[in-house]
Amino acid sequence: MAEPLLKVDGLHAGYGAVEILRGIALAVDEGEIVAVLGSNGAGKTTLNNVLSGLLRAWRGSICFEGEVIANRPPQAIVERGIIQVPEGRSIFPTLTVRENLELGSYRRARARRAANFDRACAIFPRLRERLGQFAGTLSGGEQQMLAIGRAVMAEPRLLILDEPSLGLSPRLVEEMFGLIARLNEEGCTILLVEQNVMQTLTIADHAFVLENGMVTLSGSAPAVMDDATLKRSYLGI
Amino acid sequence: MVEAAIIVPAILNGLTTGAVYALVALGLTLIYGVLHIINFAHGALLMVALYGVYFLYALAGIDPYLALPIMIPAMFALGYLLQRYVIGRAGHGKDENVMLVTLGLSIVIENLALYLWSSDTRTIETAYGFATVDLGVALIAVPKAVAFVGALAITAVLWALMRWTDLGKAIRALARERRGAQLVGIDVEHLYAVSFGIGIACLGAAACLLLPSYYASPHIGSAFVLIAFTIVVLGGMGSFIGALVGGLIIGVTESLGGLFLGESLGKIGVFLIFIAVLLFRPTGLFGQRV
Ligand SMILES: Nc1ncnc2c1ncn2[C@@H]1O[C@H](COP(=O)(O)OP(=O)(O)OP(=O)(O)O)[C@@H](O)[C@H]1O
Ligand SMILES: [Mg+2]
Numbered sequence: 001m002a003e004p005l006l007k008v009d010g011l012h013a014g015y016g017a018v019e020i021l022r023g024i025a026l027a028v029d030e031g032e033i034v035a036v037l038g039s040n041g042a043g044k045t046t047l048n049n050v051l052s053g054l055l056r057a058w059r060g061s062i063c064f065e066g067e068v069i070a071n072r073p074p075q076a077i078v079e080r081g082i083i084q085v086p087e088g089r090s091i092f093p094t095l096t097v098r099e100n101l102e103l104g105s106y107r108r109a110r111a112r113r114a115a116n117f118d119r120a121c122a123i124f125p126r127l128r129e130r131l132g133q134f135a136g137t138l139s140g141g142e143q144q145m146l147a148i149g150r151a152v153m154a155e156p157r158l159l160i161l162d163e164p165s166l167g168l169s170p171r172l173v174e175e176m177f178g179l180i181a182r183l184n185e186e187g188c189t190i191l192l193v194e195q196n197v198m199q200t201l202t203i204a205d206h207a208f209v210l211e212n213g214m215v216t217l218s219g220s221a222p223a224v225m226d227d228a229t230l231k232r233s234y235l236g237i
Numbered sequence: 238m239v240e241a242a243i244i245v246p247a248i249l250n251g252l253t254t255g256a257v258y259a260l261v262a263l264g265l266t267l268i269y270g271v272l273h274i275i276n277f278a279h280g281a282l283l284m285v286a287l288y289g290v291y292f293l294y295a296l297a298g299i300d301p302y303l304a305l306p307i308m309i310p311a312m313f314a315l316g317y318l319l320q321r322y323v324i325g326r327a328g329h330g331k332d333e334n335v336m337l338v339t340l341g342l343s344i345v346i347e348n349l350a351l352y353l354w355s356s357d358t359r360t361i362e363t364a365y366g367f368a369t370v371d372l373g374v375a376l377i378a379v380p381k382a383v384a385f386v387g388a389l390a391i392t393a394v395l396w397a398l399m400r401w402t403d404l405g406k407a408i409r410a411l412a413r414e415r416r417g418a419q420l421v422g423i424d425v426e427h428l429y430a431v432s433f434g435i436g437i438a439c440l441g442a443a444a445c446l447l448l449p450s451y452y453a454s455p456h457i458g459s460a461f462v463l464i465a466f467t468i469v470v471l472g473g474m475g476s477f478i479g480a481l482v483g484g485l486i487i488g489v490t491e492s493l494g495g496l497f498l499g500e501s502l503g504k505i506g507v508f509l510i511f512i513a514v515l516l517f518r519p520t521g522l523f524g525q526r527v
Contacts, residue, residue: 054419078422090417092410099406106407107422150421 003066005030005189006051006082006158011060011070013050020046022213023060028158028206033180033190035200035221038210044193045087047210048162051191052084053077064158078107081157085164089147093136097127100135100146104153113153120149123179141172152183159183160191165199177203201225246375247496248489253381255488256388257443261461262468262480263392264439270475271412271432272320274328274335279465280458281343282437284350286312286444287453294361294448301361301448302383308441316437321430343458350455358454366449380449387446392481395439399477408432412475464491467511473524482522486510 004027011024020043028034038044049055051062053074062070064080092100101120105113121128124145130138135146144164151159161180165173173196181203184190194200201207207224209217217227261283268276289308293299299307323342328335368379399405411418411428419425468487472479487507495503514521 052420054416073424074419075422075424078420084420086416086420090414090420092414092417094413095406095410099410102403103406103410103421103423106403110403154421 002029004028005065006191007061007063008051009061009063011047011050011062012058013046013055014058015046015055019058020213021050024210024213024215026208026215026218028189028191030189031184031187032205033184033192033203035204035207035224036191036193036210037195037197037200037207037224040195042210043213044210045162046213048084048086048160048191048193051077051082051160052086075107078154081108081155082160083108083151083154083156083158084160085144085147085151085162087162087166089143091135091138091143091146091150093134095135096132097135097138097146098131100150101127101153104150107154109153109155112155116153116155120152123152123183124149140167141169144168144176148179148183156188158189158191160193162193163195164192165194165196173199198225243496244493246377247492249372249375249377250381251489251492252485253377253385253488254492255485256385256392257446257484258461258464258468258488259481259484260388260391260439260443260446262465262472262484263395263477264436264443265465266469266472266475266477266480267439268433268436269469271408272335272429274324274332274339275466276433276436277336277339277462278319278342278346279436279440280460280462281346281350282312282315282458283440283444283461284453284455284458285315285346286440287448287451287457288350288354288359289441290444290448291359291361291453295359300363301445302387305387305442305445308445309438310441312441312444313434313438315434317430317434319437320433321426324433325426325429347455347458354455356455358452360452361448363449378450384446384450388443391439391442395435396477404431408435464507467507469521471510471514471521473521476521476523479521479523 006028008024008026011021012019014020024047036044036047046055050057053072053076057070060070061068064082069077069080092103095103101117102113105116109116126142127145127149130142135143138146148164164180165176168176177199180190180192192200192204201221201224204221207218207221208215209224217224265276265279268274286308289311290301290304293304293307294301324335324338327338365379369376370379370382399409407418407423407428411423411425415425464487468480468483471486472483487510490506490510491503494506498505
């Protein structure tokens with residue numbers, strides 16, 4: 001069996017003295033969409049931030065392409081191709097849409113900036129119409145597109161999306177899931193954190209359910225969808 | 238009625254001084270805009286730069302203008318190291334700490350200068366020191382004309398750097414969105430230090446342009462720091478164009494104040510502007526409204 005692209009084992013992390021992640025284990029295979037589900041406060045964003053190097057891992061291992069990357073600085077992690085689109089988007093409000101996209105390739109894939117720029121504009125035609133506009137003046141949905149477009153500029157090996165459908169209209173949510181599936185078909189491995197359980201499991205290959213900083217359920221997406229516990233806790237059936 | 242023959246040269250002189258003030262203020266406003274700290278050591282570091290230019294001339298015979306390619310990188314390096322290993326480390330991310338550190342630094346630097354170089358004022362004599370250019374409406378001292386053109390040119394280069402290069406874009410990005418910057422792979426601590434270094438490099442350039450018509454002394458910094466703060470407040474904290482326009486306005490105000498009220502009282506105009514801006518337009522001319 002091939003090594004997974006990302007392998008996390010026994011991961012502990014938290015803020016100050018408060019432990020949030022309490023022994024997370026998960027794996028992401030190349031080419032997959034892997035869903036991370038869990039209710040508010042389960043530790044999903046915390047996990048993403050540890051993976052991106054924004055937050056220190058206390059214990060446990062994180063391996064990416066067979067290399068230990070736990071507690072490497074964020075820029076080293078970006079360099080290896082783990083690109084996160086965070087909750088709240090973190091676009092650069094005082095820069096133009098074009099400049100935001102350009103900075104997506106600040107650390108990685110700079111040589112192919114022009115080609116990736118065209119690609120991002122092809123994926124998000126709405127951004128192309130607004131290249132000169134300050135990113136802070138975009139609508140929420142457009143900002144989300146920009147954040148993903150900026151990530152695409154870095155040619156991610158693993159794209160981490162933290163609740164990309166948050167705050168979008170139902171129609172845009174639909175569009176967003178279609179887009180994630182399309183990015184995946186084009187070869188991008190995706191770690192997808194979501195609250196939108198049904199839609200997420202429809203496009204995902206595998207899923208991990210987080211509760212209180214621990215993985216309480218995992219398996220193939222259809223298996224997780226059938227699980228009684230999940231039905232009870234999320235879907236109310 | 239005051240003659241135009243007196244006023245025009247005063248305005249032109251004010252503009253030349255103002256351009257150099259703008260360069261000093263530009264460094265201050267850049268540091269504020271990116272690191273969100275007020276660098277109280279700005280004046281002391283300008284003083285260090287002035288001594289640097291002085292000694293390059295006095296000991297090595299290097300003309301102040303030819304010292305530009307030495308002083309700009311040297312002051313950049315000094316600023317980079319200060320931010321990376323002193324201010325950034327000692328601040329522990331708290332703004333009050335950082336203020337105290339820069340204030341402390343300025344006191345240490347000034348006293349060190351006093352100890353090493355005594356309180357004597359140092360001037361240099363250049364072949365062009367007393368030469369003038371005739372602009373038709375007025376005669377302007379050559380060093381002042383060079384300072385004006387040089388300061389504007391350096392400002393333009395800096396503007397282009399901030400506007401067009403990846404480095405400039407990354408600095409502007411970091412100024413507003415630290416997490417986003419980290420997530421595109423910007424080395425945040427390095428870039429903070431680079432920004433501080435650029436702000437201090439402005440002082441290296443200003444010192445080269447100033448010294449032929451000015452002097453170096455251990456306390457010279459404080460005079461500039463007050464003016465630079467006024468410019469930054471007038472132009473709007475963190476505003477690039479504000480620092481430039483503010484610098485020119487303050488230069489002219491000071492010059493006209495000197496003309497009408499005499500050298501010592503002339504500075505009053507500058508502080509009246511300072512107070513008026515704080516009262517009526519606290520965001521400054523080009524500041525963003527909160
Ligand atoms: N900076 C912080 N300092 C202290 N505690 C924090 C911090 N950030 C998050 N927490 C706490 O960590 C826990 C997990 O938060 P996290 O953001 O990882 O949850 P989440 O699963 O992403 O939730 P949501 O679905 O609401 O985004 C929460 O109890 C939260 O209060
Ligand atoms: Mg979250």
